[in-house]
Amino acid sequence: MLNVVVLVSGGGTNLQAIIDAVDSGVITNTKIAGVISNNKNAYALERAEKHGIPNQCISPKDYESREIFNQEFMKAVDALQPDLIVLAGFLVVIPAEMIAKYRNRMINIHPSLIPAFCGTGFYGLKVHEKALERGVKVVGATVHFVDEGTDTGPIILQKAVEVEQGDTPEVLQRRVMEQAEWKILPHAIDLIANGKVTVKDGKISAIDVTSASGETASYFSKAKGIIPKMISGQTTNVDAASGATYSSNGIITAVRN
Numbered sequence: 689m690l691n692v693v694v695l696v697s698g699g700g701t702n703l704q705a706i707i708d709a710v711d712s713g714v715i716t717n718t719k720i721a722g723v724i725s726n727n728k729n730a731y732a733l734e735r736a737e738k739h740g741i742p743n744q745c746i747s748p749k750d751y752e753s754r755e756i757f758n759q760e761f762m763k764a765v766d767a768l769q770p771d772l773i774v775l776a777g778f779l780v781v782i783p784a785e786m787i788a789k790y791r792n793r794m795i796n797i798h799p800s801l802i803p804a805f806c807g808t809g810f811y812g813l814k815v816h817e818k819a820l821e822r823g824v825k826v827v828g829a830t831v832h833f834v835d836e837g838t839d840t841g842p843i844i845l846q847k848a849v850e851v852e853q854g855d856t857p858e859v860l861q862r863r864v865m866e867q868a869e870w871k872i873l874p875h876a877i878d879l880i881a882n883g884k885v886t887v888k889d890g891k892i893s894a895i896d897v898t899s900a901s902g903e904t905a906s907y908f909s910k911a912k913g914i915i916p917k918m919i920s921g922q923t924t925n926v927d928a929a930s931g932a933t934y935s936s937n938g939i940i941t942a943v944r945n
């Protein structure tokens with residue numbers, strides 16, 4: 689059972705997607721051990737409370753220095769004994785000591801297709817404002833492991849989302865959440881919980897989505913009506929609606945809406 693701690697700062701829609709996916713069985717072998725927010729007014733804390741998940745606020749504002757906050761914050765995280773830490777819209781800089789301690793055991797969701805529109809200053813609505821300013825036609829989201837850089841860690845899953853005419857940053861943000869973030873974040877947790885993600889040389893070397901157990905098959909069918917089929921001796925994901933086929937190499941951007 690993967691013990692997951694979710695770190696939040698705001699509304700917590702990604703946290704909700706994780707909670708729902710655990711409840712519905714889209715995420716398996718996983719327990720949400722606790723939720724920590726740096727913001728006492730974060731609605732995410734209420735979402736955790738409603739689901740009986742231990743939750744607390746630890747804010748840098750309540751400590752004399754960043755060093756003292758970092759120590760208390762790390763103590764609180766460690767006390768929950770996480771196998772995996774999920775940054776779901778967490779807006780506090782993670783202490784270097786914690787990054788090292790939880791290397792390849794801490795993931796983040798970013799609302800763009802990294803390496804576009806990421807790094808320092810790209811958070812929240814700004815990401816979508818910049819994408820619209822640049823006039824890109826495709827945006828999306830990325831789940832990646834956290835390393836010492838900003839949005840530079842090994843990429844686990846990405847999913848593309850189309851920009852539509854007349855999009856405002858708010859409308860685009862919502863579409864990216866609905867079509868990408870709330871899907872790939874739970875999917876990444878499920879893959880990790882089932883030992884399917886391997887990191888080598890700073891990259892994901894294996895996402896075993898072709899396992900004979902059919903776990904991935906059930907994820908695809910639950911999520912999108914996509915069914916696996918044997919074609920030329922290989923498992924291929926086939927979109928039940930469009931008939932389009934996708935190779936089973938774990939690149940979730942292949943899943944169409």
Ligand code: GRF
Pocket residue numbers: 696697698699700701702703732776777778797798799812865869
């Ligand atoms: C999401 O867009 C996520 O990608 C980013 O912060 C936002 C958090 O939203 N890192 P919510 O609190 O999960 O609703």
